[in-house]
Amino acid sequence: MTPPAITGQVALVEDDYTLVINRGTEAGVVAGMVFAVSSGTGQVITDPESGRELGRLSREKLRVRVFDVQPLFARAHTFAETDSFYGLLRIPFVATDDVVTIDVGDPVEAIAIEGMGYRKEANGY
Template structure:
């Protein structure tokens, strides 16, 4: 990556498809940026030799695209690239059969600076 990393946390789950990130224009967030939302409750990794905590495993829950940027926060919608007409599939945050649960405090990390990089990023 050739830009400064932007990381933060989920500050609010607004509805089933919209969340608020605790970083905004003042932190360099712009409309169209893509963030990965990661679980913050993964298992602790402990060094078997020293017993020292090395960190936690984190898994990506989903990706969101910023659509509204304020000075100190940004609002984003979920998306997953598909072959649909619009290229987007809305994925609800709510816990139900197979749906992803997003929690306030989950970490977010910039993975693409603008919407032009969406297709290159999709796995």
């Protein structure tokens, strides 16, 4: 059985590579956990037949790995996937092409624990 999803929000942006999530050990967060940070607002999807709002598209901005966990919050930093040079060396990733803006209040969701699966990826992979 899959454990319940741990969701929360960005509580603080410390610097260009580190942020604070408003969930900690009391919510089940552990060091090594990977969170997807998504856009807070996405494009509205409207049913063409009824005109009813079906929901919003949420775009993943980036992923962060938790390195410090307190009872009510966790600190995490950006990283590269392990198939890259920086990921293999566990060096925080520095994007050079695109700038990703993270805002306080952006939603986060736990997607993995380092070294073991946590839950199925949101995109089905």
